[in-house]
Amino acid sequence: MKRSPTVRLLLMGAAPVLLTACEAQEEAVLYKDATECVAAARLTEDQCKAAFDHAKSEHERVAPRYTSQADCETDFGATKCQSVNQGAGIQYIPLMAAYALGYYAGRPNYYQSQPLYYSRTSYDSSGGYVNSGGQQISRTTGNATVSRSSMEPPSRAVTMSRSGFGSSSSAKGGWGGSSGS
Amino acid sequence: MRRVAIQERSDWRETATGFGFRFHTIDGEPYWDESAYYAFSLRQIEEDLEDPTTELHEMAMGLVGEIVASEEMMDQLAVPAAYRDWIAESWRRGEPHLYGRMDLAYDGKGPAKLFELNYDTPTALYEAAFFQWVWLDQQKARGQLPDAADQYNLLQDLLVETFATMAPDLAKPLYFSAVRDSLEDQGTIDYLRDCAEQAGVTTRSIAIEDIGLSTDSRFTDLEDYVIESLFKLYPLEFLFAERFGPALPRSGIRLIEPPWKTLLSNKGILPLLWQKHRGHPNLLEAHFETAASAALAPGWVRKPLYSREGANVTVILADGSQHVAAGPYDDSPWIRQAAHPLPRFDGNYAVIGSWVVADRAAGIGIREDTTLITRDTSRFVPHIIVD
Numbered sequence: 001m002k003r004s005p006t007v008r009l010l011l012m013g014a015a016p017v018l019l020t021a022c023e024a025q026e027e028a029v030l031y032k033d034a035t036e037c038v039a040a041a042r043l044t045e046d047q048c049k050a051a052f053d054h055a056k057s058e059h060e061r062v063a064p065r066y067t068s069q070a071d072c073e074t075d076f077g078a079t080k081c082q083s084v085n086q087g088a089g090i091q092y093i094p095l096m097a098a099y100a101l102g103y104y105a106g107r108p109n110y111y112q113s114q115p116l117y118y119s120r121t122s123y124d125s126s127g128g129y130v131n132s133g134g135q136q137i138s139r140t141t142g143n144a145t146v147s148r149s150s151m152e153p154p155s156r157a158v159t160m161s162r163s164g165f166g167s168s169s170s171a172k173g174g175w176g177g178s179s180g181s
Numbered sequence: 182m183r184r185v186a187i188q189e190r191s192d193w194r195e196t197a198t199g200f201g202f203r204f205h206t207i208d209g210e211p212y213w214d215e216s217a218y219y220a221f222s223l224r225q226i227e228e229d230l231e232d233p234t235t236e237l238h239e240m241a242m243g244l245v246g247e248i249v250a251s252e253e254m255m256d257q258l259a260v261p262a263a264y265r266d267w268i269a270e271s272w273r274r275g276e277p278h279l280y281g282r283m284d285l286a287y288d289g290k291g292p293a294k295l296f297e298l299n300y301d302t303p304t305a306l307y308e309a310a311f312f313q314w315v316w317l318d319q320q321k322a323r324g325q326l327p328d329a330a331d332q333y334n335l336l337q338d339l340l341v342e343t344f345a346t347m348a349p350d351l352a353k354p355l356y357f358s359a360v361r362d363s364l365e366d367q368g369t370i371d372y373l374r375d376c377a378e379q380a381g382v383t384t385r386s387i388a389i390e391d392i393g394l395s396t397d398s399r400f401t402d403l404e405d406y407v408i409e410s411l412f413k414l415y416p417l418e419f420l421f422a423e424r425f426g427p428a429l430p431r432s433g434i435r436l437i438e439p440p441w442k443t444l445l446s447n448k449g450i451l452p453l454l455w456q457k458h459r460g461h462p463n464l465l466e467a468h469f470e471t472a473a474s475a476a477l478a479p480g481w482v483r484k485p486l487y488s489r490e491g492a493n494v495t496v497i498l499a500d501g502s503q504h505v506a507a508g509p510y511d512d513s514p515w516i517r518q519a520a521h522p523l524p525r526f527d528g529n530y531a532v533i534g535s536w537v538v539a540d541r542a543a544g545i546g547i548r549e550d551t552t553l554i555t556r557d558t559s560r561f562v563p564h565i566i567v568d
Contacts, residue, residue: 002223003333003334004546012372012375132356145434158405159394159395160394162393164394164417164424165389165392165415166360166388166389166425171359
């Protein structure tokens with residue numbers, strides 16, 4: 001046969017099918033706070049606190065943002081959101097619910113940590129921990145297997161300008177609005 | 182190779198809607214056209230189209246290393262000086278590419294001839310990879326086509342496989358971007374995004390106009406997240422010429438198609454291929470136009486280095502008849518290519534778009550037009566293999 005044995009659509013079509021992850025998996029561990037981390041006795045107290053402090057310091061910068069408190073609480077629960085103002089007006093972000101530790105780039109003893117949020121709508125609405133990019137990390141704290149990319153959450157930057165791309169297509173317009181070929 | 186009339190599926194528009202195919206009719210004119218199909222023999226597909234596609238692709242890839250090492254060739258291709266190092270670096274780092282489409286003239290016998298490589302922003306992908314596949318399956322199930330009918334179409338398998346291969350080295354999410362108001366381009370990135378998700382890659386989409394630039398020269402989405410990986414269905418030479426262009430090399434962004442791919446999408450690749458493989462059965466003679474070039478003679482075609490959708494192409498056939506497609510791409514140098522009229526079937530000129538995914542020949546899509554120059558008004562007609 002000279003054609004694909006099957007074809008399918010996840011997003012475009014009316015009936016999505018289950019996707020198969022082909023990404024590298026790695027070990028991570030989730031703690032609600034530094035106390036839980038110390039109790040697990042995998043890391044020293046200093047390591048636990050340093051990782052927690054790092055996640056906490058990242059939290060306000062990277063947390064998912066909402067313009068309405070109600071929308072935030074729909075995803076994370078009543079009283080689980082806080083307001084912030086970082087120059088873009090009042091926004092609402094979920095409270096940090098836990099933090100995740102992973103080995104940094106596969107090197108033992110080098111840990112990276114990030115803040116996690118308890119999302120009521122994740123895991124088919126049964127609830128679980130997600131990172132700042134909304135990726136599902138684990139239903140519970142403790143050991144977890146995660147995709148490598150979920151331990152490298154997206155970074156943010158201060159945008160100073162938009163609409164710097166796209167002008168050629170309107171200048172060369174009249175071609176069905178298409179820029180492909 | 183035959184053109185065969187067939188009954189349309191009475192419900193194909195509903196099927197298209199259910200499968201997210203929103204550009205089957207463009208400005209009231211049919212684009213998806215299943216009132217006919219093309220039938221090939223397996224030998225025609227394998228020996229005349231698949232094998233030459235593999236070979237032409239290898240010949241083109243064989244030129245990239247030479248071009249990035251040669252200021253003279255970069256000059257011939259009119260690559261802007263400010264981006265040459267960045268393009269060369271993307272090649273030396275081995276940044277992987279996803280897909281390309283070469284346009285071939287083929288009439289069922291004799292060697293297929295390469296018209297051009299669409300290696301930066303190829304479209305007509307979803308209809309070739311997905312909707313054409315569904316058409317064959319349904320027409321077989323309804324008894325309109327024989328059970329043994331096959332199709333040269335490994336596109337979706339290879340697209341998903343290639344995304345999975347790229348995934349480990351790609352920062353996620355992978356953003357997909359095209360011009361906001363182009364239904365066709367948006368449909369193409371929707372489909373590619375779907376393939377990426379099937380490979381387990383987390384994706385987002387953003388209109389090309391909405392991309393932001395940060396104080397530290399990173400590209401950002403509408404929530405100020407840094408865009409680290411971007412599939413752009415938007416010509417790289419457009420990005421170069423626009424306001425944010427100068428930030429590209431220092432932004433750290435990973436592009437698909439990678440920057441080096443623009444060298445193969447440039448029509449100047451055609452004379453370079455001819456210089457290196459003069460007389461190859463699948464190549465048409467081609468030269469760069471210079472100040473010393475004579476007026477365009479009968480039997481020759483004039484094309485800008487950078488153009489899309491057949492725009493600004495002039496053809497003078499051996500009989501002296503002239504065919505011109507006007508357009509906006511008159512600001513780059515030109516090449517000349519030996520004229521080779523497209524074959525005509527029932528009054529329609531047919532061009533074969535032969536797909537390459539990663540480095541593998543992957544399938545074909547056929548577009549028909551009533552004029553010699555295939556334009557964005559052409560119709561997509563499905564095909565089958567029967568022996």
